[in-house]
Amino acid sequence: MTEATAPDLCISAARFLPADWAVVFLGVTWMRPQLEEQARREGVEDRVRFLDPVPPSELIGFTRAATVGLTPIRVSNRSERFALSNKLFEYMQAGLPIVTSEGTAQAEIVRELDAGAIIPWENSPESLAAATLALDQVPAEVARLRAARLRNLARERFCWEVESKVLLDVYAGIRTRA
DSSP: OEOOHHHHHHHHGGGGOOOOEEEEESSSSTTTTHHHHHHHHHHHHGGEEEEEEOOOHOOOOOOTSEEEEOOOOOOOOOOHHHHOOOOHHHHHHHHOEEEEEEESSSHHHHHHHTTEEETTTTHHHHHHHHHHHHHHHSSSSHHHHHHHHHHHHHTTTTSSSHHHHHHHHHHHHHHHOO
């Protein structure tokens, strides 16, 4: 099972994943009808799941049920190149390996942390599926250690207790210059 963002690409990648896998969208609301139609059109409606939103307190349990976290980006502007999605950090909290796109801030983090795979910026469904399958093929002990390391990083580095200090330092610097 995979959990996804970049909806249309992830739906198209479903046909290149094993038949017993599903691409799961959690909390997709306004886009759901068009995504369901795409899944029907591409003949993968039996391999794509849409789940209703869950409370934040339940999110990690749903995310941990996945095998790989997908957060590919089709970069069309600077914001997308430098953005860090919430999913990236949710996947770390769940200990999931991550697939993201080359040329993005997310790719820099995934590369730095050895947290998953980076696909070419062109983002083909085939490359997304291949990267996803490669992450699933690592030995169980390697996967277990990676998951523990990612959960630890999420707890100790990518958390409000650390990030709030960075934010306060930025504000202090602005106030000092003013």
